[in-house]
Amino acid sequence: MTAGDFEHQNEARWAEYERLVGLMEKGKRSPEAEQLPRLFREVSLDLSLAESRMYGTRITERLNALVIRGYELIYRTRRGSWENVISFVSVRFPQAVRKEWRLFWLCNAVFWLPFFAMMLSAHHDIRWVQAVLGADGMASMEQMYGGKEEQLSHLRSEYGSNFMMFCFYIYNNVAIDFRIFAGGMAAGLGTLFFLLFNGLSIGASAGYVNHACNPASFWSFVAGHSSFELLGMVVSGMAGMRLGLAILQPGRLPRVRALVEASKQAMPLIYGAALMTTMAAVIEGFWSAQGIPYEWKYTVGIIGWIGHIAYFSLAGRRHAHAA
Known part of the structure; x- marks a missing residue:
């Protein structure tokens, strides 16, 4: 699979993940928020594949930025949630x-x-x-x-x-x-x-x-x-x-x-x-x-x-x- 094929195949999922992260970063509630951990794992796997197959810095840097945003959001939410306590x-x-x-x-x-x-x-x-x-x-x-x-x-x-x-x-x-x-x-x-x-x-x-x-x-x-x-x-x-x-x-x-x-x-x-x-x-x-x-x-x-x-x-x- 070429870098272009890889990006085309997963673009819709990346865009959905980025949209959901953006909403939650702005403090907006979404009924789809429970999907974030699953999407985060999938994007992390995509980043690992892109790096191992050397698909280029454009794709890996984009995925790396998405992973970092999702990680910070999930970690901050879990750490500061009184609901867990x-x-x-x-x-x-x-x-x-x-x-x-x-x-x-x-x-x-x-x-x-x-x-x-x-x-x-x-x-x-x-x-x-x-x-x-x-x-x-x-x-x-x-x-x-x-x-x-x-x-x-x-x-x-x-x-x-x-x-x-x-x-x-x-x-x-x-x-x-x-x-x-x-x-x-x-x-x-x-x-x-x-x-x-x-x-x-x-x-x-x-x-x-x-x-x-x-x-x-x-x-x-x-x-x-x-x-x-x-x-x-x-x-x-x-x-x-x-x-x-x-x-x-x-x-x-x-x-x-x-x-x-x-x-x-x-x-x-x-x-x-x-x-x-x-x-x-x-x-x-x-x-x-x-x-x-x-x-x-x-x-x-x-x-x-x-x-x-x-x-x-x-x-x-x-x-x-x-x-």
Whole structure:
């Protein structure tokens, strides 16, 4: 095929692509906009063919300019679209959690069973809790949750401002979630270990507060952000276990390829966990530590847990049925 034949054969498609790009560059909406990605791929292929067959600079420069305009338009639209964010939060994230329902219940069991076992053991034998917390941990819990005034004064002296509390909590929460997620690279054992460890340590803290401190001070503080923080750990564990299973059971794929595919499946989970962790830090820094009546804090906490149960159970189902 000569350069002239190549240009004549594809001229109509190039003109349609250029017209559509021009409309979208001017901010005009077109019902044909959904065709742009397909046309972009076709023009990119034409450019590759023109270069490999050496059809001349006139054709290649024209096609190169069209490809650049289309790429910038598609990239700018995807990067700046809030619709993608809304779609992720309302549809793709809860769907991803439900899709991995087996991992969801596994990670919940690994975290919550030791949590409740350790918390309830304080009523029967406090030595288990003491062994987990150690002397420094028990002293810290007494200083923090000895009473409402002790809690507020400790927080003010420790962090100085709500913003600094937010910074500390998001650093701490992200570090925990990252360890849980990254532990999946050890064939999932690291993820299971960190979930178990956090369940034991948090349960021991709750049990010791109920035994030796002011329980209302503790539960009112953690109520508001607990659903975001603890479920965020569980979702991070799901993402880590997805990586671990790819290493243990790659199927017919090479392990590296299986790990890459598992990473793609885990991305919605880790993005969602990061969002939940950020929300937990916001609530923890700007709400939980304030001198607000306990009843209000408990109410917000209950709403948070009910909201998360409804969200993960129902959000995105209508879109799934439509698909």
